[in-house]
Amino acid sequence: MSVAEKFRELYGYGPEGVWAAPGRVNLIGEYTDFNDGFVMPLALPHTAVAAVARRTDGVLRVHSADTGEGVVELAVDALEPHSGTCWAAYPAGVVWALRDAGHPVTGADLHLASTVPTGAGLSSSAALEVVTALAVSELYGLGLPPEELARLAQRAENAFVGVPCGIMDQMASAHCTEGHVLHLDTRDLGRRQVPFDLAAHGLRLLVVDTRLKHALGDGAYAERRAGCEAGARALGVRTLRDVEYGQLDDALRTLADLPTGAGAGAGGCGPAAEQVVRYVRHVVTENHRVERTIALLDAGDVRGTGPVLTEGHGSLRDDLRVSCPELDLVVSVANAAGALGARMTGGGFGGSAIVLVETADEDTVSKAVLDAFAAEGRTTPRVFPAVPSAGARRLR
Structure with a gap:
């Protein structure tokens, strides 16, 4: 109907x-x-x-x-x-x-x-x-x-x-x-x-839905946002967009010198200073990764974006800490099976990852991910191509 x-x-x-x-x-x-x-x-x-x-x-x-x-x-x-x-x-x-x-x-x-x-x-x-x-x-x-x-x-x-x-x-x-x-x-x-014509380059972008539901209303997303805002305040900028990649080391030194608890808001609660440092590092390097990706696409080097995706996952996992074992499993197994790059996408804590593969390797990489989830007794993920629509x- x-x-x-x-x-x-x-x-x-x-x-x-x-x-x-x-x-x-x-x-x-x-x-x-x-x-x-x-x-x-x-x-x-x-x-x-x-x-x-x-x-x-x-x-x-x-x-x-x-x-x-x-x-x-x-x-x-x-x-x-x-x-x-x-x-x-x-x-x-x-x-x-x-x-x-x-x-x-x-x-x-x-x-x-x-x-x-x-x-x-x-x-x-x-x-x-x-x-x-x-x-x-x-x-x-x-x-x-x-x-x-x-x-x-x-x-x-x-x-x-x-x-x-x-x-x-x-x-x-x-x-x-x-x-x-x-x-x-x-x-x-x-x-x-x-333009993002992967087929013309012999490539495919796969979405791997782990089927692990995420929920952004549980406070974790808001906590990261608060930490980013605390970092911007401590650095005296409007938002972290205003911290250039070349200024990152100086910014992190400034944040590291703040007293313990400096990441907290006026009410005395909020993310700790150590968290703020990690969040700032992620945002500044992630903006730089977007700039690198657009430069690669403009140059016609679509394959070159693969390592940037994987690098981004590492930042989301280690600095922002919004990944989970299922998403990490997708990324590690896909890359080991021949993917050009992979990362979690979206808010994290579950949800999906994306995997950039040669079209000829699509079945091999997909099977490796499905087999890995089965071997660990995890829910079978859903794998499908991301077609720009x-x-x-x-x-x-």
């Missing part, structure tokens, strides 16, 4: 349109977006699809094909941040953000269905937010450009759901184009679509 047919079954009339927004995988640039840094995501073919119609009575009704739950009905005037609406908080948060920004949204009926794996670090939540924002914007004639849709979707996740994420996921879902990776400056949203769009 199509989403339009399910919408009719649920609500007794047909939708005004159907929209889609993709999940994303991030090639490089992790935990840099909330530091005003650089990222390089690409959209996946996996999408959240929404059939939507307007309402004029102040009622928001949302239904998901993926939860097994019934229709959630909410009053738009009563929408409040952190209101405990579970999965429905993502579309509800977008409606709240639109109304909070002064847009005259008087209600809607939505039916949602998604092929983006949840908890896999592939931005399933951003896909839900962006598809809702695009649909409501078009239905109400708001004419919001993709970057504004992304900002509103981010505000929904930050202020309404309570996850202090940066702008990357929403911008990737709203702005990526088929056959390209998005080089995004998250400070001013300057961006460039970089289109961003958010209307389907009908």
